[in-house]
Amino acid sequence: DGGITQSPKYLFRKEGQNVTLSCEQNLNHDAMYWYRQDPGQGLRLIYYSQIVNDFQKGDIAEGYSVSREKKESFPLTVTSAQKNPTAFYLCASSPIPGQGLDTEAFFGQGTRLTVV
Amino acid sequence: AQSVTQPDIHITVSEGASLELRCNYSYGATPYLFWYVQSPGQGLQLLLKYFSGDTLVQGIKGFEAEFKRSQSSFNLRKPSVHWSDAAEYFCAVVTGGATNKLIFGTGTLLAVQP
Numbered sequence: 336d337g338g339i340t341q342s343p344k345y346l347f348r349k350e351g352q353n354v355t356l357s358c359e360q361n362l363n364h365d366a367m368y369w370y371r372q373d374p375g376q377g378l379r380l381i382y383y384s385q386i387v388n389d390f391q392k393g394d395i396a397e398g399y400s401v402s403r404e405k406k407e408s409f410p411l412t413v414t415s416a417q418k419n420p421t422a423f424y425l426c427a428s429s430p431i432p433g434q435g436l437d438t439e440a441f442f443g444q445g446t447r448l449t450v451v
Numbered sequence: 452a453q454s455v456t457q458p459d460i461h462i463t464v465s466e467g468a469s470l471e472l473r474c475n476y477s478y479g480a481t482p483y484l485f486w487y488v489q490s491p492g493q494g495l496q497l498l499l500k501y502f503s504g505d506t507l508v509q510g511i512k513g514f515e516a517e518f519k520r521s522q523s524s525f526n527l528r529k530p531s532v533h534w535s536d537a538a539e540y541f542c543a544v545v546t547g548g549a550t551n552k553l554i555f556g557t558g559t560l561l562a563v564q565p
Contacts, residue, residue: 377557442494
């Protein structure tokens with residue numbers, strides 16, 4: 336059963352600690368994305384990747400880091416440099432547009448991070 | 452820079468009434484356009500998409516959207532709203548080209564009155 340899985344669903348961390356959010360997909364998609372969602376601000380792009388070992392900053396990359404060592408995995412690390420990390424984080428994957436493939440993005444169920 | 456604008460933050464409609472959610476994009480070429488719906492605390496589900504061809508596209512749950520190049524719009528419509536349609540709706544654009552970014556509007560929260 337193909338899909339995209341984020342874990343954990345809820346995460347609590349102390350201020351100043353780094354934390355890594357997991358995102359795995361078995362859809363054979365090349366592109367993967369991380370978004371942050373805050374009330375009234377929609378989904379803001381943090382990082383995205385179109386190919387293994389390559390990724391680009393989105394609009395709010397400061398205080399975050401990612402890696403793309405495998406096609407299936409795109410973990411996001413929220414570092415202590417992120418000033419306000421408490422938020423709902425969504426991961427997505429899709430084929431790359433323009434390659435004759437359906438470019439619909441599929442989303443995980445999200446991780447709610449709370450920093451105390 | 453590419454952007455997506457959803458001018459209505461919150462809309463309330465009566466059950467059975469028609470609905471139109473607005474979306475405008477800023478992008479030079481014809482983008483890939485999407486509407487997604489999100490229930491509280493959940494991920495996003497695709498309602499419909501436009502890549503090319505017929506500018507009126509049909510989606511799931513009775514939704515449709517019309518691409519209007521002259522207005523840079525992709526408004527979502529439904530003839531008769533059901534209470535279960537209450538959710539947050541997001542318009543999104545894939546910019547294509549070298550960047551291939553998937554960017555979203557700020558969302559419209561739909562409330563349905565009995």
